[in-house]
Amino acid sequence: MATTPLDLDQRSRREPENQRLVGARLLSTKNIAAYIFLLALTVYFLTPLYWLAISATKNNTDLFSSFGLWFAHFNLWQNLYETFTYGNGEYVRWIINTALYAVVGGFLSMLISVMAGYALAKYNFPGRSLVFTLVLGAVLVPPTTLALPTYLLMSKVHLTNTYWAVLLPALLSPVGVYLARVYATAAAPDDILDAARVDGAGEFRIFWQVALPLLRPGLITIFLFQFVAIWNNFFLPLVVLSDPTLFPINLGLATWNFDPASHELLFNLIVTGSLISVLPLIVMFLVLQRYWRAGLAFGSVTG
């Protein structure tokens, strides 16, 4: 799974005196090529965001008639005002909904994942490998294919068109369980857990007070994964919700889409609304990147 990082790891352990050489090697042709490649990737990933930021400052006419990657008339304040006030401020409601789905869903999903992952990593019980194999298999099922079956289940229990219709399916994250198992195996050594047992701690207390703090970087990674997945999920809310007051942002923005029967064109609001909706994700990543990076590296080496 992670041969290259392991390689690097061994080399640096074998040749600690070579560390200064790393600085000299920065300018080798191989590295320059790597930098150019990374630079190209950065441009590739940031251009859409740049376009979004520029476009959010334009009115409808300029959106279509001015050069896409540079400013025209500066209309950002007007766009912001209209985005937040259009349709009795429905956008604000969508932000609150999205935050609720992503934060609550992400947090509970993280908790369930880590409990399951910890159990799979630390307890020996019959069927353990079968359960883990099933979880691994579930990782391969695209969530979109489950949206319609989920919808049919939800309508059987009359939960469609409620917050639960989005929250409940969001709680289960096979990737989260998988990651949690990997972290728990590596980051919560059996010795420490055994020591706690010797001290008389119950299993739940060991999990909550000994293992969980050790797993924190992993937890944050799992939370972020699920947070982003819920934030971006379009198809599930599309089928299970029909009341616009329950919509997340992406679904709400879709109701502002071009409709030939209406003479209002809301493209500037859709663009501005989209920009606002990605800001929390960016902030989240910047604030939590310390843990996030630690968590990622952890998973890649021990996987």
Next chain:
Amino acid sequence: MRSWYTRVSLGLAILLGVATILTTLAACGSPSQSSGPVQLTFWSFNQQITEQAAIFNRTHPNIHVTALKEPSGPNQYYPKVISSVNAGNAPDVALIEYQYIPTMVSNGALVDISQYGANSVKSQFASSAWSQVTRGSAVYGIPQDTGPMGLFYRKDIFQRAGISSPPATWAEFAQDAVKIHSLGPNYYITAFPPSSTGWLQSLMWQAGATWFSIDTAHNAWKVSINSAASKQVAAYWQDLLNRGLVSTVADFSNDWGAALDKGTIASWPSAVWGQGVVTSDAQDTSGKWAVSPMPQWTAGANVSGMWGGSAISVISGTKHPKEAAEFAEWYLTNTQSLTIGVKEIGWFPANLAARSFPEVTSPNPFFSNQVIDTIFANANVPATWTWPPDLTTVNKDMGDDVNSAVANKTPLSGALDQLQQQVIQDLHNNNINVES
């Protein structure tokens, strides 16, 4: 460490509390009571639909309509309606575009409302619109808005090219195309956007083509995509394309909007709702635009096509089809409701009385005070066109075929032949009866 969890748990508790409160609030608005007025749910993708429902609820104490604005977009809205029918959660009433009505009927999603008095309001609607909601004696909706076609053109550019009056025939349009292209290599009379299936279909419609028809007695479909009328339209645009007189930029794209603004695309054969697009995409060109009737295939004729338009249909699975039909009829015949539809939402109404509302008959300042809606109201749309029972597949194939013909410079008529075969095959695959 403990405080970290305490804080998080506290935050979580608050959020859950908020969720519960919001759920309760939402539940209050949902139709779950068994007594009291009949509860109806209405889906639309128009903006500002709640006002009409509020008026209806005030004047109809026995019925309560909840109007919900849904995400538009053919790949979202219609699959959503169909899956809600399958799950037994369907709305009672919903906005359905004419072009999707046969698709929805073949999915068993629409109720025939002729049994609930729909035919009694027939005379109030444009016949071309009414023909879009009927099949044999069945009525699958009440027409809301229509999209008759006209020609939006730039007076200033036409004048500069020495064209004194807008083209009355397609032959004149081709001559004018030469004059406009002589203004500069970037100047085109219009664009032929290969992906714009609805646009090309409406031009076929104008030429008298009927791509689909249904033998209601045998419930069998007939496909005539590559008919003589269709091939006439294809050959006409083929000629303009070959001579490089039309652009192939995608409509509604950034480049297209910029070209309308600059005048390098000097006209746009489009539906009545195109005025919203023109005034918004090319705001700075106020006073430079005018509208004329569609160029004709026969000099002196008055035939147009239709692009867009929608109806209010009653959806299968409703427990109150009679009340749902009553709402649909009220929504599109009541003067107050129509006024809101025309004024606030922006319908070009299918209801004939609403076409004399001041919003429809008043001069439009952007078009130098021309009364452009009258031109669309006078456009004569043949009531012969029928949409296919699987529109999504037809349009996907059509987009692919026309695009590849334009890109590879192969004949458009060949693309129509190919589409004819593909569509027949698709219908067979979907177990829909096809007459050969």
